[in-house]
Amino acid sequence: xxxxxxxxxxxxxxxxxNECKGVLSTDIAIDLGTSNVKxxxxxxxxxxxxxxxxxxxxxxxxxxxxxxxxxAMVGRTSARIRVSHPLSGGVISDFDLARYLISVYLKKIxxxxxVMPRVVVSVPCKITxxxxxxxxxxxxxxxxxxxxxxxxxxxxxMGAGMDISAPHGVLVVxxxxxxxxxxxxxxxxxxxxxxxxxxxxxxxxxIVKYIRRKYNLIIGQRMAESAKIxxxxxxxxxELLTFRVKGRNAMTGLPQWVDLSSDEAxxxxxxxxxxxxxxxxxxxxKTPPELMxxxxxxxxxxxxxxxxxxxxxxxxAKKTRMKVTVADDxxxxxxxxxxxxxQFIDDLENKAYGVPNPxxxxx
Ligand SMILES: Nc1ncnc2c1ncn2[C@@H]1O[C@H](COP(=O)(O)OP(=O)(O)OP(=O)(O)O)[C@@H](O)[C@H]1O
Ligand SMILES: [Mg+2]
Numbered sequence: 001x002x003x004x005x006x007x008x009x010x011x012x013x014x015x016x017x018n019e020c021k022g023v024l025s026t027d028i029a030i031d032l033g034t035s036n037v038k039x040x041x042x043x044x045x046x047x048x049x050x051x052x053x054x055x056x057x058x059x060x061x062x063x064x065x066x067x068x069x070x071x072a073m074v075g076r077t078s079a080r081i082r083v084s085h086p087l088s089g090g091v092i093s094d095f096d097l098a099r100y101l102i103s104v105y106l107k108k109i110x111x112x113x114x115v116m117p118r119v120v121v122s123v124p125c126k127i128t129x130x131x132x133x134x135x136x137x138x139x140x141x142x143x144x145x146x147x148x149x150x151x152x153x154x155x156x157x158m159g160a161g162m163d164i165s166a167p168h169g170v171l172v173v174x175x176x177x178x179x180x181x182x183x184x185x186x187x188x189x190x191x192x193x194x195x196x197x198x199x200x201x202x203x204x205x206x207i208v209k210y211i212r213r214k215y216n217l218i219i220g221q222r223m224a225e226s227a228k229i230x231x232x233x234x235x236x237x238x239e240l241l242t243f244r245v246k247g248r249n250a251m252t253g254l255p256q257w258v259d260l261s262s263d264e265a266x267x268x269x270x271x272x273x274x275x276x277x278x279x280x281x282x283x284x285x286k287t288p289p290e291l292m293x294x295x296x297x298x299x300x301x302x303x304x305x306x307x308x309x310x311x312x313x314x315x316x317a318k319k320t321r322m323k324v325t326v327a328d329d330x331x332x333x334x335x336x337x338x339x340x341x342x343q344f345i346d347d348l349e350n351k352a353y354g355v356p357n358p359x360x361x362x363x
Contacts (some may be wrong), residue, residue: 026212027345028109029120029338031100031155032135033304034087034178035200037101038332039109040339045110046332054097058082063097063110066104075220078223082288089197090124090152090179091131102235103142118146118345120359124181125151126195140235148348148359150341152176152334153183153193154301158328158358164188165265165356169291170298173200173280173316174334175306180276184287184295188356191291198275200306203228207260210268211245215258219247228309231262234273235311236317266311277319301324303333 029040032052039048050067057064058080074083085096123132136147156174157164164170164185164286164357173182177200183193207224211217223245230243242259251255280300284292299322302313307330317324327333341358348362 013333014064027118027120027342028106029122029335029342030139031122031335031338032087032092033176033334034085034090035176037105037120038330039105039337040335041109041142042339042342044060045339046335048105049103049332049335052087052101053083053085055081055083058096064101064159066101073169077321088178090162090176090181090195091127092134095134095138099138099141100135100347102138109224117174118148118342119144120148120341122152122338123149123156124179124195125153125183125190125339126181132361140363142235146345146362148341148345148362150338150359151183151190152179152181152194154185154188154190154360155334155337155341155357156327157183157185157333157334157337159335160301160303160330160342161302164358169294170286171300171305171322173276173300173302174304174310175200175276175302175309175363176304176334177306179303180279180306182273182280182283184283184291186291186294189357191288191360192286194279194285196275196279198272199304200225200228200309203232203269203306206268206272207232207265210246210264212250214264215260216250217245217247217256218250219245222260223247227260227265228269231260232261232265232269233310234266235314236266237262252273260311262310269309271301273309276312277316278314280320281304297324299348301325301327301328303330305331 027042031038037052041047049304051071053070055065055070055073068220086094092098139147153172157172162170169184169185169186179195180199182193184191204221204224227245231241241262244257246257307326313324313326344357344359346354347357348359
């Protein structure tokens with residue numbers, strides 16, 4: 001028996017919670033995000049959204065908790081428990097755990113009731129063949145029959161409701177947890193794209209570093225994320241907000257707190273945000289002029305959970321002199337778009353090459 005071989009039992013032998021019974025839909029879509037895994041069922045919409053986190057007993061390697069339950073343990077574990085993120089920077093960093101996580105989540109939505117369903121999985125646009133293969137193997141180990149890949153910006157644009165089928169350029173920037181994926185799309189394909197490992201986690205890390213440097217205070221990643229969501233900004237807020245961050249003083253070792261202001265959060269986060277700005281500018285320089293004309297007229301659309309970071313839209317608008325819109329429910333766009341792309345699996349299987357297909361590969 002291999003080390004993560006009891007997905008059906010759920011945590012501690014219990015059945016997974018929120019199990020939705022009686023689901024018999026055939027095709028599904030998975031957004032295998034660095035922070036969250038989302039699963040879309042054809043005809044039902046997003047039926048699962050759980051943190052991509054697994055807690056493991058460090059001595060026995062047995063899984064102790066997954067998803068929300070494991071996320072609650074981040075930074076709060078004893079020496080015996082290790083919390084792992086099986087995905088980092090948008091790709092699989094721990095194959096066994098990723099495979100385990102996917103099978104637990106598929107069990108939760110009862111995908112096992114369907115005999116080997118077909119699945120669309122989103123992947124960052126600049127990953128290597130080896131990294132793609134790892135995603136395909138992890139999903140197929142969970143019992144999927146046909147696995148089609150869709151590049152994240154393509155899925156994000158479709159999920160945001162943009163029309164990408166016309167010979168007309170659209171610009172989408174997906175700012176997630178591990179990566180920011182951006183692309184200029186036309187005819188359901190990518191004209192130019194960029195991916196950088198600066199997104200939500202980098203923003204959290206920047207807050208941790210800032211507080212350590214300025215106050216000698218060591219705080220955890222989760223505390224930093226809460227501060228980012230509460231007072232974080234990359235464009236000055238109209239009113240000053242504060243958030244109490246608690247941690248340990250690096251000199252005395254004693255507990256300490258400080259009230260972090262939104263102005264300080266701006267100072268902490270702006271460098272990371274400017275890396276995103278520079279990558280967009282660099283991509284625009286490589287964009288063919290006709291497509292450039294289209295996107296200057298329509299502007300860009302932001303998707304991904306970190307699109308909700310206060311002021312990111314305004315910072316990008318100011319620096320690129322383009323209209324910037326944040327999609328509705330930005331965090332769900334990739335999963336929704338991958339779900340919409342399910343309808344193209346048949347074309348791919350039938351080799352209908354006359355139809356521009358948003359799916360990039362099938363296995
Ligand atoms: N209101 C908010 N303000 C700022 N950031 C937020 C907000 N809500 C969520 N986030 C951030 O969004 C990120 C998660 O977004 P998302 O679910 O799109 O990532 P992902 O798809 O798992 O990651 P990736 O696409 O990089 O693989 C987290 O870093 C989270 O802190
Ligand atoms: Mg994502």
